[in-house]
Amino acid sequence: MRALRKPTRRPSLLYLLSAAAIFSLFLCALQSYFSIGNPKISKINEEDVRILSNFQSSVQQCVVNRGLGLTAHIIDHCNLVLKFPQGTNSTWYNEQFKIFEPLEYKYDVCEAILLWEQYRNMTTVLTREYLDARPDGWLNYAAKRIAQLGADKCYNRTLCEEHLNILLPAKPPFHPRQFRTCAVVGNSGDLLKTEFGKEIDSHDAVIRDNEAPVNEKYSKYVGLKRDFRLVVRGAARNMIPILNGSDDEVLIIKSLTHRDFNAMIKRIPNPVYLFQGIVLRRGAKGTGMKSIELALSMCEVVDIYGFTVDPGYTEWTRYFSTPRKGHNPLQGRAYYQLLECLGVIRIHSPMRAERKQDWSDVPTREMISRAHAAAVRVKKNQTGEDGDLGQFHNCKVWGNAHGSGPTSGSPDMSDVRRNSNYSKWEVMPFEKLRKAAREHFIQMEGVSMYKMDGNKLDDLVCVRHSSKSEA
Incomplete structure (x- = not known):
């Protein structure tokens, strides 16, 4: 006689529903702990x-x-x-x-x-005080900025200083709010469609890119004023004829110092500095984007020209040369438009040349x-940060300025450079800054802010100056 098989027990639907209900209660309790019981995380106001x-x-x-x-x-x-x-x-x-x-x-x-509101308070030029304040700034970070070093660390600090001293100021040579209006002039062929020259030259400072020529041939389109120029490595060998005797034009090297740049620097009287090298994932790329970053750290109003921001064009052109393949134009166009409607920049283009530019449709300051204040509080709630998030809440590293320090330069400079006024930015008295820049320095309690490299908004290096004379 076959043995009777023991019946298999299967959970009923009621048991399954009960288990699901218990699990849901557990999840609710867990969520309640993290959103209410945990004091670091609260509901967005x-x-x-x-x-x-x-x-x-x-x-x-x-x-x-x-x-x-x-x-x-x-x-x-x-x-x-x-x-x-x-x-x-x-x-x-x-x-x-x-x-x-x-x-x-x-x-x-x-x-x-x-x-972008943070950029208005930041320093975008590499300085000695930044390297001194940043943990392992000389050992690890400095080596990343010297192409000819051949090593990933500055084990020999003296050697690294020799490479950087020629373009390394002791403290920030330029200050937030130093200029009221700045024009950032791109290289787009669209500049030839509208005569923006006089308008560009009316700005307190003009920033240009790489080999863009400034001469009578193009003056009615791009102007003649030349104050700053952001330069990439490939443009270094051509820079002396491009400068063409413009001794006061400040060169800002975009990424790395190297032999070509150092050889050029020793032959010219122009001030030359190194861009601080911020790396952030954004919706626009290229030297033009870096020029806007530089401008916003020095200027109250930033007007951009020649960025090919109008829809419908089919190729990337330059006003002084044949067309070339450029960056992704639609993504850049969208991001620049976002920046304009965030009050960061003002766009000037041929399609707007006949429009009344009253900017009343841009959000007010x-x-x-x-x-901005609401976004800070939202971020605080999302990250669970404690305390009052004041103007220095992103300062993760603090340092103190040690005196005024030497101006940038090297012992083997040419007489042309040695006898020029290239150091005028580095020795400018605090009292010579425009009133808005002095007031901002006081409001910031004499603190210079630098962005650490990386893709985060946080982690600033902040250096406190002990007196106005060190501004």
């Missing part, structure tokens, strides 16, 4: 959401008014999508991903406003300040 939502609406309307076809679509109080109209000619092909440029781009406005 409804007033901050309202402020940021209103700001988003203002940005959205600004894009409609100024975007020349672009539209902004709000996702939430921080995120939006900028869209090009259907049928926009997407001509830039990404070889890596095998796709053409998309026609829409998502941006975190809260993160963007935190980043008061509205931007409120949105």
Whole structure:
């Protein structure tokens, strides 16, 4: 007789529902602990959401008014999508991903406003005080800025100093709010469509890129004023004829110092400095973007020209040479439009040449300040930061300035450079700065802020100056 099989027990539907309910209660309790029981994480303040939502609406309307076809679509109080109209000619092909440029781009406005308002208080030129204050600044960081060193660390600090001293000021040569208005002039062929020359020259300072010529041939389009020039390595060998006797034009090297630059520097009287080298993932690339960063750290108002920001063009052109392959234009166009509607820059282009540029549709500084304060508080809630997030809350490393220090230079400089006024920026008395720059220095309690390299908004190196004379 076959043995009776023991029946298999299967949980009933009731048991399954009970288990699910218990698990849900556990999750709710866990969430309650982290959102309420944990004092470091709290709900985002409804007033901050309202402020940021209103700001988003203002940005959205600004894009409609100024975007020349672009539209902004709000996702939430921080995120939006900028869209090009259907049928926009997407001509830039990404070889890596095998796709053409998309026609829409998502941006975190809260993160963007935190980043760019922070730039208004920052130093973007590499200095000795930054290397002194940063942990292992000379050992690890300095070596990354010297192409000819042949090593990843400065084991011999004296050798590294010899490479950098020629363009390394002791303290910041330029200050926030030093200029009221600045023009950043790109190299786009669109500059030839409108005579912006006199308008560009009317700015307190003009920033140009690489080999862009400044002469009578192009003066009615790009002006003749020349104050700063951001230069990449490939342009170093051609720079002396490009400068053409413009002794006061300040050269800012974009990335690394190397033999070609050092040889050039010793032959010219111009001030030459090294860009501090911030690396952040943004929606636009190239030397022009770095020029805007430089300008915002020195200027109250930043006007950009020659960035080919209008939709519909099919190739990347330069006003002084044949067309060449450039950066992804649609992505850059969208990001520059976002920056304009965040009050960071003002765009000038041929398609706007006949428009009245009253900028009334850009959010006011008061509205931007409120949105920035709300974004700071939202970030505090999201990260669980404690205490009052004052103006130095991103200062992760502190240092003190040690006297005025030497001006940049080297023992083997030519007489032309040695006898010039190249050091005028480094020895400028505090009292000679414009009033807005002096007031800002006092408001910041004599602290210079530097961005550490990396893709985070945080982690600033901050150096405190002991007196006004060290400004």
